[in-house]
Amino acid sequence: MRNNRAVLTHGLVWLVLLAVLFLLNVREHPDRAAIMVLLYGALNIVIFYVHYFLINPLLIGAGRYWRAATYMAIVLVVSIAVKYGIALYYDDIILQYRDNDNQQQTLTPMRYSVAVLITGLFFMLLSTAVYVISSNFKTREDRKNLETEKLNAELAFLRSQINPHFLFNSLNNIYSLAYQKSDKTPEAILKLSAIMRYMLYESNEEYVLLEEEINYLENYIELQKLRFKEKVYVDLHVNIDEKGHRIMPLLLISFLENAFKHGVSTDPDKPIRIDISVQSGRLHFNAENAKNQVNKDQTKGVGLTNLRRRLQLGYPDRHTINVVESEHYYSSELFIYL
Structure with a gap:
């Protein structure tokens, strides 16, 4: 039940964020809004969950910082390569822009790669924040469940003490009656x-x-x-x-x-x-x-x-x-x- 609720929450949050991203781009750049949402949105979500499930447990749970840093570098390099490949395919939509003088300009590979790197690091940081918050909630809920189970066990033990105590007294009473016939x-x-x-x-x-x-x-x-x-x-x-x-x-x-x-x-x-x-x-x-x-x-x-x-x-x-x-x-x- 808890897992289903988490999946639903994540899905709704991503849906809202993609919708906002689409609305922000559709007026000024109607030709690239769908690409930004579908391609870049999907890639950033992949970065988020690779970091969430693969890197965060190493970084936070196990303390394997070098391995985590290696995986982060690999994910960032792959994401830059994939996004740059998409940008080259849609060169006229993604790499072309107009400066303040309304002159057509082209993003250099370095500037584009830096922008993609910053975006990737942002989604990794967001993933870590969500992971830490979720882990804290899970720890608190598990601790609460453990305390509840402990209390229930103690109550069951206390209740079990009543039965022999009462039975002992009652049998004594009945014995007295039987002894007196x-x-x-x-x-x-x-x-x-x-x-x-x-x-x-x-x-x-x-x-x-x-x-x-x-x-x-x-x-x-x-x-x-x-x-x-x-x-x-x-x-x-x-x-x-x-x-x-x-x-x-x-x-x-x-x-x-x-x-x-x-x-x-x-x-x-x-x-x-x-x-x-x-x-x-x-x-x-x-x-x-x-x-x-x-x-x-x-x-x-x-x-x-x-x-x-x-x-x-x-x-x-x-x-x-x-x-x-x-x-x-x-x-x-x-x-x-x-």
Whole structure:
């Protein structure tokens, strides 16, 4: 695609330059305008691309200056010979001119050769300038692509860390239910199955629908509730201005994990509160809960560290994250411009 675009750009530029050259000559010299455009234009274009593809890589890329200078001399000598041959064939059109006294004059071979030499050097210099600019653009684009690939690889690695981390916690929970011979065990396995299906298949995309991510969070909450004999209170409020918003997958789960890790609530007056809203393209996620020292999970995971790095990679300068923790209270808040 990039090569096709470059060829099209070069073709259009040459077409415009040849058209301008024709228009500049057609009024004063209608008999030689076509010759200037077709013959001399084509020869100068050949000089440009011979220098572009053959000499510039030696001159700039490989540093083989003597070889490059030899090729330049050969190209200039050949171009002078060819152009002078054309001039001799069209002697009355190209070599003949009128001086200030309107007297017919003939260009000497030396004067004509110097003029052709200067023209050839101009197109070689132009070729080098275009080559340097194109090389810089290509280098910048390749570097950008490399950085993008690196970021994608790092994001994939960070995402892969979430799955075993979550799976480890969930299997522990189901093991506890099974050990207690709880009737909740089959339901917990079904919830985990739905969650894993989302994690394995849906979350492979770079972005997913926000509705799917919220459904995943709801399944996670239900799975967590099955762990406890007592009723667990979680208030989830969702307010989205319109459908179709997309978000990086598995981004919000770390907040829920930390909310449950710092203590589930069996007090209806102090539930875990989760608010998710989207207004004018800005996502606001807030999770807060009072700490429960009895049920508090003492394990430490990679959740928030992983989350911060994913946000830096996926939403640079487009997010704000705040975590407040005290002896009796835990709150996490996230703003993202989707």
